[in-house]
Amino acid sequence: MPLSSRHLLGLQGVPREDIQLILDTAVTFREVLERPIKKVPTLQGKTVVNLFFENSTRTRISFELAQKRLSADTVNFSASTSSTKKGETFKDTVKNIEAMKVDMIVVRHASAGVPQFLTRISDAHVINAGDGAHEHPTQALLDMYSIREKFGRLEGLKVCIVGDISHSRVALSNIFGLRAMGAEVSLCGPATMIPREIEKLGVKVIYNIDQAIRENDVLNVLRIQLERQAGGLFPSLREYHNYFGITSERLEKNGKDIVILHPGPINRGVEISSEVADGPYQIILDQVTNGVAVRMAVLYLLGTLNKADGR
Amino acid sequence: MKIILKNVRLLNPEQKLNQNSDLLIVDGVITRIGTVAAGEAKDARVFELNNKYVVPGLFDMHVHLREPGREDEETVVTGCNSASAGGFTGLACMPNTSPAIDSAEIVSFIKEKARNHLVDVYPVGAVTMGRKGEALSPMAELSEAGVVAFSDDGCAVKNAKMLRLAFEYASMYRLPIIEHCEDESLEGGAMNEGVTSTFLGLPPMPSIAEDLVVMRDIMMAEYTGGKIHIAHISTKNSVEILRQAKKRGVNVTSEVTPHHFSLTEEALKTYDTNTKMNPPLRTRQDVEAILEGLKDGTIDAIASDHAPHSIEEKEMEFIYAPNGIVGLETELGLALSELLSKKILNMEELVEKMAINPRKILNIPVPKFAEGEIANLTIIDPEVVWTVDVKAFKSRSKNSPFDKRLLTGKALGVINRGKMFFDDKFFAI
Numbered sequence: 154m155p156l157s158s159r160h161l162l163g164l165q166g167v168p169r170e171d172i173q174l175i176l177d178t179a180v181t182f183r184e185v186l187e188r189p190i191k192k193v194p195t196l197q198g199k200t201v202v203n204l205f206f207e208n209s210t211r212t213r214i215s216f217e218l219a220q221k222r223l224s225a226d227t228v229n230f231s232a233s234t235s236s237t238k239k240g241e242t243f244k245d246t247v248k249n250i251e252a253m254k255v256d257m258i259v260v261r262h263a264s265a266g267v268p269q270f271l272t273r274i275s276d277a278h279v280i281n282a283g284d285g286a287h288e289h290p291t292q293a294l295l296d297m298y299s300i301r302e303k304f305g306r307l308e309g310l311k312v313c314i315v316g317d318i319s320h321s322r323v324a325l326s327n328i329f330g331l332r333a334m335g336a337e338v339s340l341c342g343p344a345t346m347i348p349r350e351i352e353k354l355g356v357k358v359i360y361n362i363d364q365a366i367r368e369n370d371v372l373n374v375l376r377i378q379l380e381r382q383a384g385g386l387f388p389s390l391r392e393y394h395n396y397f398g399i400t401s402e403r404l405e406k407n408g409k410d411i412v413i414l415h416p417g418p419i420n421r422g423v424e425i426s427s428e429v430a431d432g433p434y435q436i437i438l439d440q441v442t443n444g445v446a447v448r449m450a451v452l453y454l455l456g457t458l459n460k461a462d463g464r
Numbered sequence: 465m466k467i468i469l470k471n472v473r474l475l476n477p478e479q480k481l482n483q484n485s486d487l488l489i490v491d492g493v494i495t496r497i498g499t500v501a502a503g504e505a506k507d508a509r510v511f512e513l514n515n516k517y518v519v520p521g522l523f524d525m526h527v528h529l530r531e532p533g534r535e536d537e538e539t540v541v542t543g544c545n546s547a548s549a550g551g552f553t554g555l556a557c558m559p560n561t562s563p564a565i566d567s568a569e570i571v572s573f574i575k576e577k578a579r580n581h582l583v584d585v586y587p588v589g590a591v592t593m594g595r596k597g598e599a600l601s602p603m604a605e606l607s608e609a610g611v612v613a614f615s616d617d618g619c620a621v622k623n624a625k626m627l628r629l630a631f632e633y634a635s636m637y638r639l640p641i642i643e644h645c646e647d648e649s650l651e652g653g654a655m656n657e658g659v660t661s662t663f664l665g666l667p668p669m670p671s672i673a674e675d676l677v678v679m680r681d682i683m684m685a686e687y688t689g690g691k692i693h694i695a696h697i698s699t700k701n702s703v704e705i706l707r708q709a710k711k712r713g714v715n716v717t718s719e720v721t722p723h724h725f726s727l728t729e730e731a732l733k734t735y736d737t738n739t740k741m742n743p744p745l746r747t748r749q750d751v752e753a754i755l756e757g758l759k760d761g762t763i764d765a766i767a768s769d770h771a772p773h774s775i776e777e778k779e780m781e782f783i784y785a786p787n788g789i790v791g792l793e794t795e796l797g798l799a800l801s802e803l804l805s806k807k808i809l810n811m812e813e814l815v816e817k818m819a820i821n822p823r824k825i826l827n828i829p830v831p832k833f834a835e836g837e838i839a840n841l842t843i844i845d846p847e848v849v850w851t852v853d854v855k856a857f858k859s860r861s862k863n864s865p866f867d868k869r870l871l872t873g874k875a876l877g878v879i880n881r882g883k884m885f886f887d888d889k890f891f892a893i
């Protein structure tokens with residue numbers, strides 16, 4: 154059965170079957186990554202553009218590697234647009250790339266809604282690699298893959314996302330994806346970083362990190378953007394670390410086996426201590442490897458859709 | 465030149481007038497109300513109107529004409545053409561031009577551009593120089609040059625001290641301050657704050673940013689005895705604050721835009737930048753409170769906040785796209801569809817909010833239907849069903865979220881200053 158959509162713009166509204174299909178397909182590609190020759194000819198002759206309007210070396214490299222391992226032709230395009238900068242508009246940039254006959258566009262942009270905008274002006278399959286504080290679906294899929302690999306399931310698991318939820322695209326995609334797969338999602342962070350009315354998304358909010366550790370099977374610890382402190386959202390990095398940071402003392406105190414994820418890059422000593430970041434509970438580097446497999450699965454499933462499939 | 469409007473329903477709530485009649489207009493002046501005799505009709509051009517409404521020419525008190533500064537988006541003349549097509553014979557234009565309307569020269573420049581048009585154009589002067597919130601504009605000079613109000617629209621008057629000075633100074637000329645109510649420290653978002661902004665991942669604009677400034681402005685008006693007009697009210701709480709203030713007898717009035725009574729934040733789900741405005745589209749509860757406020761008179765006027773933007777600027781990433789939509793040519797259609805058809809307002813109330821109250825707030829005489837008066841009127845068919853087509857707009861810009869929308873009711877034509885716009889054409893009468 155093919156995916157029900159010809160784009161991956163986010164996980165909101167994506168049916169459970171689609172997520173299941175992506176994760177199962179990723180298992181196959183994960184095996185490919187263990188072979189001596191890590192390349193399959195699946196997307197030979199297809200052209201993928203990585204259109205990054207925001208710097209994100211890790212995500213771009215992960216996508217690029219996934220594309221190469223599927224034998225697709227890959228082009229990287231870094232650009233920047235803003236409200237004030239004169240020069241080529243976003244639409245002109247896209248029209249230009251489109252004229253080069255590309256099959257898929259992977260896009261990262263500081264504005265929410267750009268992937269949707271792209272589907273209106275281009276015929277290519279669009280994969281959202283992060284739009285504003287909206288969604289980052291492949292990150293959530295690789296998080297779910299990693300959790301499922303560890304527990305063998307997602308259904309019934311309790312997952313807490315810790316940190317700056319208001320400005321996070323990772324959080325939103327995880328909320329939608331995990332809930333679709335039957336997991337229970339909670340959020341933990343300073344109240345200034347939790348969006349109003351977030352409970353309407355079917356999640357619980359916890360302001361005490363110890364409680365979050367006790368009540369959950371998994372913590373997905375988000376990176377704290379250092380400029381948020383300048384914006385006054387929390388008093389100091391020290392206070393953040395003392396009240397919301399994940400440390401080994403905290404994990405021991407709550408005497409609990411727990412799995413810790415982090416989408417990277419890590420601020421050691423802020424949201425997570427070095428001991429925990431390198432310790433037995435974390436699966437941070439597995440996430441990175443799984444990320445390539447999950448992105449291969451998404452590229453493969455979209456790239457091999459028949460014209461008639463999906464909407 | 466003689467024209468006859470045959471079989472009209474002449475309606476002017478200000479005169480308690482509501483009757484079937486003919487109108488004979490000679491050289492732009494009403495010369496007969498009632499039955500026009502066959503002799504009088506000789507060599508007149510006759511418009512058979514089959515009981516359509518004729519009401520005092522509609523007036524939009526919140527229009528951005530963009531000239532001087534952004535003539536690529538709109539000019540005084542294209543804006544007036546757009547107003548005529550939308551059924552308006554008068555408008556007030558906001559001072560956030562470039563340069564801002566903060567000198568008598570700019571006021572004269574705009575009036576000169578509008579001199580030969582059917583539409584009466586009344587500039588609104590800036591409260592502060594360059595709208596920067598630092599020093600008062602030359603209000604006396606501006607008032608003498610003919611501004612009808614002061615506003616730093618685009619933002620609120622920056623701080624309480626400036627606002628106090630503005631109220632005190634403007635009160636010497638009995639001119640109102642029109643306020644765009646938004647707290648500066650809470651601005652910078654792209655849509656209303658709530659679960660929908662979280663769903664869409666767009667930076668939020670909290671409704672409290674409006675409510676706080678509405679409260680501040682009302683209290684300052686009360687303290688200084690100044691006259692305050694709240695522009696484009698959009699939140700439930702602001703409507704309630706206003707209702708209470710009116711009960712206390714504060715000298716306060718307000719307006720609402722058609723988009724704030726006919727759309728909610730749900731419209732943003734497509735990330736269409738034509739749904740991006742400031743104040744942002746709010747929730748269903750806010751719209752309901754606005755409808756209630758229109759009904760009970762808390763909201764005095766309907767105004768478009770006509771904000772033309774170039775296609776290149778609107779076809780941008782959502783967070784970078786400018787706020788606002790063109791409004792003059794959909795305003796009456798939306799009011800008739802959403803308010804009259806749905807029985808929120810009757811025709812008299814609608815005419816009060818679109819022709820009479822805006823002029824009263826700005827101390828502009830309301831057109832009368834009497835023999836010897838200049839004909840200043842709008843012909844309205846409240847039942848005709850039509851489809852909005854932005855390509856047919858007279859405005860130089862096309863940014864509207866209402867393209868392709870089916871509306872019930874529109875203006876068939878307007879007459880003012882010896883000119884008529886009818887059947888898509890201007891001509892002298």
Ligand SMILES: [Zn+2]
Pocket residue numbers: 617618619644695696742743
């Ligand atoms: Zn405004």
